[in-house]
Amino acid sequence: MATKRDYYEVLGVAKGASQDDIKKAYRKLAKESHPDLHPNDKAAEDRFKELNEANEVLSDAEKRARYDQFGMDGPQMGGSGFGGYGFDPSQMGGFESIFDQLFGGGGMGGMGGARSRNAPQQGNDLRFSMRISFEEAAKGAKKTFDFTRNENCDICHGSGAKPGTQPETCPTCNGSGQVRAGGGFMVTVRPCSNCQGTGKIVKEPCTSCTGTGQKKHKRTANVTIPAGIDNGQVIVLGGQGEPGRNGGPNGDLQVVINVSPHKLFKRDGINLYMEMPISFTQAALGAELEIPTLDGEVPHKIPEGTQTDTSFRIKGKGLPRLRSNVKGDLVVTVRVEVPKRLNDKQKELLREFEELSTGKDSERQKSFKDKVKEIFQ
Numbered sequence: 001m002a003t004k005r006d007y008y009e010v011l012g013v014a015k016g017a018s019q020d021d022i023k024k025a026y027r028k029l030a031k032e033s034h035p036d037l038h039p040n041d042k043a044a045e046d047r048f049k050e051l052n053e054a055n056e057v058l059s060d061a062e063k064r065a066r067y068d069q070f071g072m073d074g075p076q077m078g079g080s081g082f083g084g085y086g087f088d089p090s091q092m093g094g095f096e097s098i099f100d101q102l103f104g105g106g107g108m109g110g111m112g113g114a115r116s117r118n119a120p121q122q123g124n125d126l127r128f129s130m131r132i133s134f135e136e137a138a139k140g141a142k143k144t145f146d147f148t149r150n151e152n153c154d155i156c157h158g159s160g161a162k163p164g165t166q167p168e169t170c171p172t173c174n175g176s177g178q179v180r181a182g183g184g185f186m187v188t189v190r191p192c193s194n195c196q197g198t199g200k201i202v203k204e205p206c207t208s209c210t211g212t213g214q215k216k217h218k219r220t221a222n223v224t225i226p227a228g229i230d231n232g233q234v235i236v237l238g239g240q241g242e243p244g245r246n247g248g249p250n251g252d253l254q255v256v257i258n259v260s261p262h263k264l265f266k267r268d269g270i271n272l273y274m275e276m277p278i279s280f281t282q283a284a285l286g287a288e289l290e291i292p293t294l295d296g297e298v299p300h301k302i303p304e305g306t307q308t309d310t311s312f313r314i315k316g317k318g319l320p321r322l323r324s325n326v327k328g329d330l331v332v333t334v335r336v337e338v339p340k341r342l343n344d345k346q347k348e349l350l351r352e353f354e355e356l357s358t359g360k361d362s363e364r365q366k367s368f369k370d371k372v373k374e375i376f377q
């Protein structure tokens with residue numbers, strides 16, 4: 001496979017370019033390199049394909065985020081996991097529709113760019129929102145879910161025509177789905193109104209699908225959730241969306257991941273954060289703490305005189321980075337608790353402790369008292 005150019009480079013925009021900039025750059029370049037303007041020019045066609053692929057990814061916030069994160073290959077998490085970017089550059093069925101967007105329907109004189117529904121079109125993408133537990137996001141999981149999608153009717157195989165009959169070629173446009181008007185440089189091309197641009201006329205509709213050519217089907221999908229996935233990330237099951245039309249490719253099934261919050265841990269990227277209450281005697285005397293992690297408890301020693309809000313890091317007890325062996329850390333912040341509801345014995349011991357402490361102010365207390373003195377002298 002030939003090396004692909006960076007998508008940002010293809011569009012000639014900076015990495016942080018706004019959607020508006022990307023749109024403008026794409027429109028400008030697409031007009032210049034549109035194959036209709038360069039007939040029989042293979043290089044121009046390749047440039048146009050490259051351009052559309054770059055635009056397809058960068059103009060879609062999710063695809064762009066994935067591209068920024070994983071680069072050209074897209075995350076390939078085995079089997080039907082991530083399926084790259086869901087764009088097949090060999091499918092050039094999008095030409096007319098792109099042309100249509102660029103030049104505004106069939107109204108442009110001289111350019112000849114009306115869209116034909118006769119051309120292969122990619123099927124619709126489907127979205128499925130999946131809630132997973134925090135642990136599943138951390139360790140990865142295999143999930144199965146049911147969904148409904150339109151599929152080509154099994155009776156008429158998508159033609160919409162009653163079995164035994166065939167859709168007839170539209171006599172108005174001779175099956176092209178387009179009609180031309182005018183002559184010379186001012187040829188206007190419009191979708192054929194007789195067949196709504198399909199090029200075909202169904203005389204006797206299939207009763208099973210009432211002539212639509214499609215029916216809803218319940219399907220089950222398997223999805224492999226990679227360890228380290230984060231809230232809002234999307235797993236694309238390529239080709240499992242709705243069927244393409246006129247031989248176009250199927251759409252994709254996009255699984256949007258929702259990760260349930262954890263009772264103890266907060267996540268930021270690959271690191272986990274946790275607050276842990278400790279007693280003031282543990283803080284003063286030092287202690288061996290049992291720190292809960294996603295892999296069970298691990299011991300950690302805190303030194304004598306640990307102050308409240310002190311944080312420490314347990315290496316490698318965070319979350320894995322997608323597609324790597326790198327693991328984040330668990331950052332624990334201790335909150336020292338002042339005891340409430342002391343019994344008499346405890347109070348007595350603390351008073352004794354206070355007497356022993358008199359005259360032994362900490363540095364912070366000393367500095368505070370000095371400042372108070374300065375103010376009120």
Ligand SMILES: [Zn+2]
Pocket residue numbers: 153154155156157158159160161206207208209210211212213214
């Ligand atoms: Zn049918």
Ligand SMILES: [Zn+2]
Pocket residue numbers: 170171172173174175176177178192193194195196197198199200
């Ligand atoms: Zn027609």
